Amino acid sequence: MWVEKHRPRNPNTMIGNEEVRLAFLKWLKNWGKKSKPALLLGPPGIGKTTLVHAAADTLGYSVLELNASDVRTKTKLEERLAPSMLHSSLIEEKLLIFLDEVDGIYGRQDKGGVEFVQDLVKGSRHPIVMAANVEDDKKIQKLVKSAQVFKFQRLPPKLIEMAVKNILHREGLSLDQETLEKIVRSAKGDIRAAVNSAQVAVGAGEDVVTDMRDTSIGVVDALKLFFNASSSREALMAMRGCGAQPRDKIRAIFQSIMASGLQGEKLVKALEALSKADEIVEEIGETQNYRLLRYFDTILATKVFEALKGSDVHYKEESLPWPLQIRIWNEGKLLGEISQRLAAQHHTSSKQAALIYLPYVALLSKNSKSREDVVIARLRLDESQVKVLRKEELRVSQEVYKR
Amino acid sequence: MKIVVGEWFRMPPVGTDIFKKLVNEAALKYDKSNGFQATPETNLPLVASILKEALHENVEMLLNCFICGGAVECSQCRYNDICGGSSAFASCICDDCENSEETPSIYAIRFAQIAD
Ligand SMILES: Nc1ncnc2c1ncn2[C@@H]1O[C@H](COP(=O)(O)OP(=O)(O)OP(=O)(O)O)[C@@H](O)[C@H]1O
Ligand SMILES: [Mg+2]
Numbered sequence: 361m362w363v364e365k366h367r368p369r370n371p372n373t374m375i376g377n378e379e380v381r382l383a384f385l386k387w388l389k390n391w392g393k394k395s396k397p398a399l400l401l402g403p404p405g406i407g408k409t410t411l412v413h414a415a416a417d418t419l420g421y422s423v424l425e426l427n428a429s430d431v432r433t434k435t436k437l438e439e440r441l442a443p444s445m446l447h448s449s450l451i452e453e454k455l456l457i458f459l460d461e462v463d464g465i466y467g468r469q470d471k472g473g474v475e476f477v478q479d480l481v482k483g484s485r486h487p488i489v490m491a492a493n494v495e496d497d498k499k500i501q502k503l504v505k506s507a508q509v510f511k512f513q514r515l516p517p518k519l520i521e522m523a524v525k526n527i528l529h530r531e532g533l534s535l536d537q538e539t540l541e542k543i544v545r546s547a548k549g550d551i552r553a554a555v556n557s558a559q560v561a562v563g564a565g566e567d568v569v570t571d572m573r574d575t576s577i578g579v580v581d582a583l584k585l586f587f588n589a590s591s592s593r594e595a596l597m598a599m600r601g602c603g604a605q606p607r608d609k610i611r612a613i614f615q616s617i618m619a620s621g622l623q624g625e626k627l628v629k630a631l632e633a634l635s636k637a638d639e640i641v642e643e644i645g646e647t648q649n650y651r652l653l654r655y656f657d658t659i660l661a662t663k664v665f666e667a668l669k670g671s672d673v674h675y676k677e678e679s680l681p682w683p684l685q686i687r688i689w690n691e692g693k694l695l696g697e698i699s700q701r702l703a704a705q706h707h708t709s710s711k712q713a714a715l716i717y718l719p720y721v722a723l724l725s726k727n728s729k730s731r732e733d734v735v736i737a738r739l740r741l742d743e744s745q746v747k748v749l750r751k752e753e754l755r756v757s758q759e760v761y762k763r
Numbered sequence: 764m765k766i767v768v769g770e771w772f773r774m775p776p777v778g779t780d781i782f783k784k785l786v787n788e789a790a791l792k793y794d795k796s797n798g799f800q801a802t803p804e805t806n807l808p809l810v811a812s813i814l815k816e817a818l819h820e821n822v823e824m825l826l827n828c829f830i831c832g833g834a835v836e837c838s839q840c841r842y843n844d845i846c847g848g849s850s851a852f853a854s855c856i857c858d859d860c861e862n863s864e865e866t867p868s869i870y871a872i873r874f875a876q877i878a879d
Contacts, residue, residue: 372875373867378829378854382878511804516855517842526867545845 361585362559363552363601364594366527371414374407375523375551376515381411384510388415388456388487397481397488399462399503402512404600405552408491412458421456421487455486461658463492463500463651478506494651514549523551524558533562556601579604583612583675589665596661606641606656610634612675613664614720619676626671633663635724635731642734694748701739719756726753764818766801766810767825767834773798774814781817789813828857830869 368374371381387398400408416423459477481488490507492500521544528534535543539561547554560577577585582602589595599609617630640656643649695718702721703713725732732753736746766772771794777785785791785799789809792800801807801824811822826835835857837843860866 372871372878375870376854378874378877381874385878517846518840518855518861522856522861522866522870529864541841544842548845
């Protein structure tokens, strides 16, 4: 992907936010044990992550990066890095600790996150950098107080145009001015969106840009990029760049996995990872905390992507050779009812629900009692329907695990 | 009235209310000895509209071209409708520089010079 390939490796070759970029470089250059941690705040796709890596690189730091999925709960955070270790002098290497997307850290389960970060920061022998999109969040506010804040703005359209043109030039490609302007306009100051759109535009002709909704690429393009990605980071870029509903992303990945004939351990792992992502979607639904969407994409790009590593899963559209299809269809009234409720919940046809969501929901429920409880509650299943669901769970899991 | 973003400027007396609005709501920076300055925090479109109303004249935002130092007139920019100078504090590039293939490299060199 171009956003990866052309990611600036040096702070000098980035665009926009000059003053803040300079200030951050200065902060890192002059860092001492008494320094406050740095907190980079600003909208998506303007180079917060890029700057931290580029600056660290040029100043000779190795980066220990923890993203939302590592640090979302205090326990996980502690697993990844014990404060005592970081405070010890055993590590001589120049190390920069980067807590990217700290706004994704705090699930509602977790109360100690902020305090933990604050502990970590106290007396750290290494510079600590955090990045987040929002500042109005209470928890981020807490961090703001104890950090040196660097506020980033959206990038000026003209500079985005310059940078996109430059990338096109380096690729030996070009776009007409009108298309280019459209891309820049719809990016709304987000250069990642612009570069992604430009890549799609040269690949698929102008049509793509014209019916491009907002700044995002469609789920099909995104998934192709996702499955072809060579690193978690690339996979994340693909998912971030796609504005599709999270459920559609899950469904498309699920279908592709099932259609690929993935088997055994790998399949189980992939589906487990996918169910993690699904839990987030549930949480978003319940809490209306849309910020978790970023975390959702991260899960897809780390857990799911890792689980699929080395297996030959590609984007597949629709109709899987799913032996359950017919059975479900023929299975009596009760399954039909469940499907209908699922359909209502997912805003799709009940056929779609029966073919795609039911097996999936059943599989998730099989793997986790708490998920099952949620499903039962949400679909308001009565006793007999629950029985059918359980039967279905068994069937689907046998089907899946015998593959 | 023209305001060069990032540079200190002065304005005719506008009264306490307007002054408060400019400084508190639009985050225009004020310093007794230097006057006013638009910074990255400043809400430029808001400054423009407050001043337009108070002074009964058009307020134009100018930026300095990051490459050549020349003026960039936001009102003449094809992206003015979506940007209005609001994302482009301190730097943008002028039309002349924009059309050169060298610009991205010069931009990087200019930045490196300041950084040193
Ligand atoms: N200032 C910039 N100059 C040039 N390219 C940039 C800049 N910012 C971002 N990019 C491009 O966009 C990609 C994504 O940027 P990055 O991941 O740093 O954004 P971010 O600000 O961290 O966004 P998010 O808030 O979504 O994490 C980079 O790989 C790079 O290709
Ligand atoms: Mg980032």
